[in-house]
Amino acid sequence: MTATLASISRGSGGLPVLFAHSFAGNLSHWAETLVHLGTRRRAVAFDFRAHGNSPPIAGRYSYDELSKDIEKVADIQQLDAFVLVGHSMGAAIAIEYAASHAARVAALVLVDPPPAPGAIPREQIQPIFDSLDHNPYAVIEQFWNQQMFIDSRPEVKQRLLAGLHDLSRQAAIELTKEAFTVDSSKSLRRYPGPKHAIVTPRNDAALSLHNAVPGVSHTIISGTGHWIHLDKPAEFNSSLDEFLK
Numbered sequence: 001m002t003a004t005l006a007s008i009s010r011g012s013g014g015l016p017v018l019f020a021h022s023f024a025g026n027l028s029h030w031a032e033t034l035v036h037l038g039t040r041r042r043a044v045a046f047d048f049r050a051h052g053n054s055p056p057i058a059g060r061y062s063y064d065e066l067s068k069d070i071e072k073v074a075d076i077q078q079l080d081a082f083v084l085v086g087h088s089m090g091a092a093i094a095i096e097y098a099a100s101h102a103a104r105v106a107a108l109v110l111v112d113p114p115p116a117p118g119a120i121p122r123e124q125i126q127p128i129f130d131s132l133d134h135n136p137y138a139v140i141e142q143f144w145n146q147q148m149f150i151d152s153r154p155e156v157k158q159r160l161l162a163g164l165h166d167l168s169r170q171a172a173i174e175l176t177k178e179a180f181t182v183d184s185s186k187s188l189r190r191y192p193g194p195k196h197a198i199v200t201p202r203n204d205a206a207l208s209l210h211n212a213v214p215g216v217s218h219t220i221i222s223g224t225g226h227w228i229h230l231d232k233p234a235e236f237n238s239s240l241d242e243f244l245k
């Protein structure tokens with residue numbers, strides 16, 4: 001992989017923190033957190049391929065392929081060891097990376113990560129798959145309105161919908177299918193380092209990763225949609241600070 005990935009670095013000193021955004025997100029989602037952390041440690045965010053200002057993939061989109069972006073950014077930013085923070089899709093990809101690079105990932109923070117298999121019944125998933133190829137943007141927007149946007153601020157919704165429509169049709173379809181088929185719990189069990197989840201109350205069920213996998217501490221932030229760090233940045237930053245102490 002030789003394409004240049006968009007990234008940004010703030011602050012210096014301390015154990016660095018590397019941030020991985022969600023599906024249809026970009027590095028700007030972490031702007032307030034980078035400013036917050038940058039006063040006392042180095043914080044880095046980047047755009048996955050097909051997102052923000054990073055180039056597309058020449059081939060199929062998968063979490064395994066996008067995990068290479070974490071490695072490339074860490075190398076370019078000269079991060080020998082770091083805390084890896086991922087949100088949603090970024091959390092699932094961060095888990096895959098951490099499981100195979102445990103010596104480099106000092107700790108793992110999962111922001112409202114996808115649950116273990118079975119949390120969403122197959123009979124609900126199949127209609128999504130059946131409709132994706134016809135109109136992926138409408139299918140994803142409907143799912144978000146029914147699930148992810150509950151308690152989100154209007155400006156956050158508009159920001160995410162704009163990001164969704166910036167995605168290529170191929171990326172939207174293939175990464176949505178990944179979201180419903182990848183079992184992150186297996187890789188999370190393989191990662192031996194400290195693990196923490198920051199979730200909404202709706203993601204505190206039996207098959208939520210912090211409940212399904214032993215050894216994952218968690219914090220619940222109420223009154224927010226799926227994009228916790230955009231809806232309630234101050235509370236999110238406080239929770240992250242508590243774990244990073």
